[in-house]
Amino acid sequence: MNKKYPFDPSIKHHFIIAFGLAIWIFVFLYFTEPFDVSVFNRTEKLIYLPLYGVLGAFCYLLFLPIQHFLFKKNNENWFIKTEILFLFIFISIGIVSTRLFYLYVIVPGEPNPHDLSFHLKTIILPVLSTILPIIIFGRFAFGKYKNKQTEALKIEIKGEGNYEGLRLFLNDIICIQSSDNYIEVFYVSGNELKKHLIRNKLSVIADEFPQLLRTHRSYVINPFHFLQWKTANSKLFVILFHHIEVPVSRTYQNDVKTVLNSTTE
Structure with missing residues (x-):
């Protein structure tokens, strides 16, 4: 857990990850049509599905101030345990945000919205299972690239x-x-x-x-x-x-x- 993990502190690169995340969420929902998405007409898909993507990007970017704090606190080191902490916080924020978005944007005022358990199983967890590998790979790839650039600047x-x-x-x-x-x-x-x-x-x-x-x-x-x-x-x-x-x-x-x-x- 205390082993160093490849990490890139560049805000620009994290915005790239967030943008890619937004696009991926939209594409995934548009073409796979999990439960509830399939009931949208074409116009509703083009309205709500990009918003789901923006929501995912927002959840990712929301962690960046905490990420910066942890990076500085650890003398500009990043560890496996801090990466796991990021994933845990992202998943938690994602679940809460998606649930609120569903209740207050997708079905506002509906008398019988899906309960949290059903919503988790049919939409939230399937989506998270597809976007987490993208996030993990993106962060790891940028981190490895940053490490290579850093090593190239060192003298021996x-x-x-x-x-x-x-x-x-x-x-x-x-x-x-x-x-x-x-x-x-x-x-x-x-x-x-x-x-x-x-x-x-x-x-x-x-x-x-x-x-x-x-x-x-x-x-x-x-x-x-x-x-x-x-x-x-x-x-x-x-x-x-x-x-x-x-x-x-x-x-x-x-x-x-x-x-x-x-x-x-």
Whole structure:
């Protein structure tokens, strides 16, 4: 349940799913004619059936603010349990909305409307059983596509030989410190500071990723995370995100000041 699930937060793509849902509901009802739909004449079908489609799209879009809240609350992660929660809420809203639409739009004032049990078995559940796979597939497909695009934007800090590398966004890197024949990568994951040791040379990383700024023979930093300067005992330091202090040697001072001052203008 806590396993990550492919998810695309794009509002545009969810509107596409909602639009496709509206079209599918209309087509399904028009051509299959479940109980009650078959009694509509042609004009009534063209009036009421598109409204059923709009109702389905509305039920889907109604969840989007909650979806956005859950996505942000989980540090922009989406899990199987949250996807199941979405489906449960959608089904619940769909059943209530369809029932009210039937009572107050399709048969307003009728003395003997179908009871809820019969309405569920003959129309609501059959329709839900056909549209849920469409929703699940659409959301999953957009999520997988988003994940592929996201992975394509990541960089890979490789290790020598069979040592494991690290794949992450450039702006997730705070700094990299040299440690003998290893480098220690300081990076953020969500709001947490993490470290990863890789067997490689800092000079190789500095050459491979010119976006990172050399401040010292043992450090490169990501200018994106620069917060402020610090001077102590006539030595210059930069303060980075998570209050990481990195020394700036005289060799690199001019270049570092030029780059960092330009990023704060």
